[in-house]
Amino acid sequence: MAGNKTMIESTQENQILQNNLFFNSHRSCENLTDTSDYFGTGTTIFLGTMLFITIIGAVFGNSMVILVIVKNRTMREMTYMFLLSLAIADLMIGALMAPLAFYNLLKECWNLPRFMCTLNLIINTTLLVTSIHTLMWIAVYKWLCVKQVFRHPRRWVGNLMIVLAWAWGLLLAILTNLFNRAVYKPKTMQCGPTYPVNSYMLHAVNQLINLFLPIIVMIVAYIKIYIAIRKSGEFQRQHAITSEGHQQRSEARAVAKTLFIVLLCFLLCWLPYFCYSNIGAFIPDKGDIPSYLNAVAYAFGYMNSACNPIIYAWRFPEFRQGYRDILCKKPQYTFAIGPLGRPVVTTRKKQVRSVSACTTISNSSNIGNTRTAGSNGSVGNDKMKEQRQSKEVELHHIDNERDSVFLHGDETKEFLQGHKAT
Template sequence: MANNTALKENPDNHVMMNNAFYNSHISCGNLTETSDYFGTRTTVCLGIMLIVTIFAAVFGNLMVIVVIVKNRAMREMIYMFLLSLAIADLMIGALMAPLAFYNLLKECWGLPRFMCTLNLVINTTLLVTSIHTLMWMAVYKFICVKRVFSPPSRWVGNLLIVLAWAWGLLLAFLTTHFNQAVYKPKTMQCGPTYPINSYILHAANQLINLIIPIIVMMVAYIKIYLAIRQSGEFQRQHTITTEGRQRSEARAVAKTLFIVLLCFLLCWLPYFCYTNIGAFINDKGDIPAYLNAVAYAFGYMNSACNPIIYAWRFPEFRKGYKDILCKKPQYTLAIGPLGRPVMTTRKKQVRSSSAVTTTSNTSNIGQMLTRGSNGSVGNDKDNVGQRKSKEIELYHLGDDRDSVFLHADENNKFLS
C-alpha cells in the first residue's frame, strides 16, 4: 500500500523504471515470459511483406549491379551514383531485412551480443548513406545541367560518393561509441539506448540527416527544372539541336532521380514519424507496439522499389535485365576494316567473303543484303524479286554461344 502511494505521489518514478526496462537488452536466453507485442495478424502481414522485400531487393539490386558493371556505356558518373545506391539497397535486403524478419517472429534477441552492435552499425550506415547519396546525386546532376559541355571531372563524383559512405560510417561509430546497442521490446532491430536529454540530439540528427538533405535535393531539382525550361525556350528561338538533345536527356534523367527521391521519402515516412514520436514521448511504454515494425518494414521495401524504377525509366536497364534473364546472344552484322562483313557475338567475330550492309536487327539481314550484280545496291523492283531467293536465316547451333553460321539457299554461298 505504501509503495502504491509513493508511486502515485511521484509518477516520474514509474516513467524512470519503465524507461530503464526499455534501455535493457532483451535476450532470448534471459527471457522468462513471452510477450506477443505485434499480434498474429500484424506478424503475418509484415512477415509476408519482408519476405517479398528480401527476394526483390537482393535479386533486383544484383541485376542492377551486374548491368552497370558489364555495360561499358554505363560508366558515366550518374550510373556510379546508382551503383552506390544499389550496393546499399542490396545490403539492406541481404542483411537487415532478414534479421528484422527473425526478430519479428522471436520478439527477443537470440544471437550473440556483438551482432546486436553490428546490427546497429549497419542499420545506421545504410540509412544515412542512402539519403546522402541521393543528396549528392542531385547536386552533381545540377552541376552537369548547368555545365553541359564542361561537366565536372570524375574525381568530383567519386569524392561525393565516398563522402556519403564516410558520413554514414562516422555517424554509426559515434552512435555506438556514446550509446549502448540493445534490443528493446516492440522493435525489430537493435538500437541505441534512450538518452536522458534526447531533444537536442534528436533535433541535430533530424536536421543533418533529414531536413538539410531534403532541402538541398528540392532546391537542386527545382533549379534543374528551371535551367532545362530556359534552355528549351532558347533552343526554340535559335533552332539549336545538339544542346537541345543533351538537355532533353538531362531532363529525363533528372525526372528519374526525382522519382527515386519521392519513392525514398514515401517509404521512409513511417520511420521518420516513429523517430519523432519516440523522441517526444517520456514514457517509452506508451509507444504503439506496431509502429516500429511498420516503420522499418516500409523502409526496407524501398530497397526493392529502385530496380523497378530503373527498369521503368532507363532503356539501358531494361535491355540489361533481358540479357541476364533470357541469356540469348545478340548478333550484329557490320562492315569490317577491309570491307568484309563481320558478324559479332558477345565474345567472337565471324567473317565472311561478300560485302553486306550494316544492321543490328538479324531478322532484316536478308533484306539488307540484297544487292545488284555489279555489287551496288539495286533498285526496288530488282530487289523485290531477289529477296525471296536470297533471304538469309541466322541459326544458333547447340549450347555453344559462338558456334554461329549464316545459311543461304542454293543460289547463295555459305557465310562462315
C-alpha cells in the same frame, strides 16, 4: 492535498523511470521473463509477408542493376555510378537487414551473439545514412552538370561524392555506438541505441544533418535544374536550335524527373521511420510507444530497396534491355564484318539514352550494312567486298570503342555459312 499531489507525481515519475529502464535494456531470449506477444498474429503475418517480398525483390532486383551497369561499357557515366552505389546499399539491406528483421519479428527477442547486436546497429545506420546522402549528392552533381554547360564536372568530383556518402554513414554509425550502446528493445525488430531520457540534443543534431539538410539541398538542386532546363528550352525555341539540342534537353529533363521519383519514393517509404524516431525520442514514457510502430517503420523503409530497380526499368530503356539480356540470355544481336574478316556482334541496335544531363551516348554507329541474326536478307558479294574494304579502318576503331564480342563455336559457323550463302 498538495502533499498527496506531490506523492502521486513522484509515483508516476518512478513508474516512467522503471518503464524506461525496461525499454532501454537488452531483451535477450536466454533470460526472457516477459513473454507478451507485442505484435499480434495479424500484424506478424502482414509485415512478415511484406518483408519476405522485400527480401526477394531487393536481392534479385539490385543484383540485376549491378550486373547491368558492370557488364555494359556504355554505362560509365557518373550518374550510373551513383545508381550503382545506391544499388549496393539496397542489396545489403535486402540481404542483411531485412532477413534479420523478419527473424526478429517472429522471435520478438534477441538470441544471437551480443556483438552481432552492435554490428546490426552499425550496418543499419550506415546504410540508411549512406542512401539519403547518396541521393543528395546525385542532386548536387546533376545540378553542377546542368550549370556548367561548357565545362562539365570532372569524374573525380563524382567519385569523391560517393566516397563521402559512405564515409559519413560509417562515421555516424561508429559515433552512435561509442556514445550509446546497442540493445534489442521490446516492440522492435532491430538493435538500436537506447532512447535519450534527459537530453535531446543528439537526436536534434542527427535529424538536422541526416534528414532535413539533405532534403533541403535536394529540393533546391532539383528546382534549379528545372529552371535551367526550362530556360534552355526557351532559348532554343527563340534561336531555332537544331533537333539535337531539343533531344538533349528532353533527355536531361527525363533523367531529372526519374531521379526525383527515386527521391520521392525514398521519402515516402522512410516517412514512418522518421515519425517513429521522433516519437521514440520525445515521448517521456517509452512504454506508451505503440507496439506496431517500429515494425511498420522498418518494414516500409526496407521496402524502398525493392522499389528502385522497378523505377529504373520503368524509366530507363537501357535497364529494361539489360534485364532482358541477362534473364533471356538471347539478346537481339546485330552482326557486322569486323577487322580481318571476323564477325562482330553488338547487343543493341538503338541509340542508348545517357543519364547524363550533358551528353548523349550511343553505342551503335553507322557502319554500313548490318544484318540481324536469323534474318533472310542478302547482299551481293561484290557490294559486300567493296564495303568491307572501304570500312575496314573505320571498323577497327569502332570495334575497340563499343561494347562488342566475337562469336565462337556454333554461332560463328552459322554466321559464316549464312555469309557464304549470300
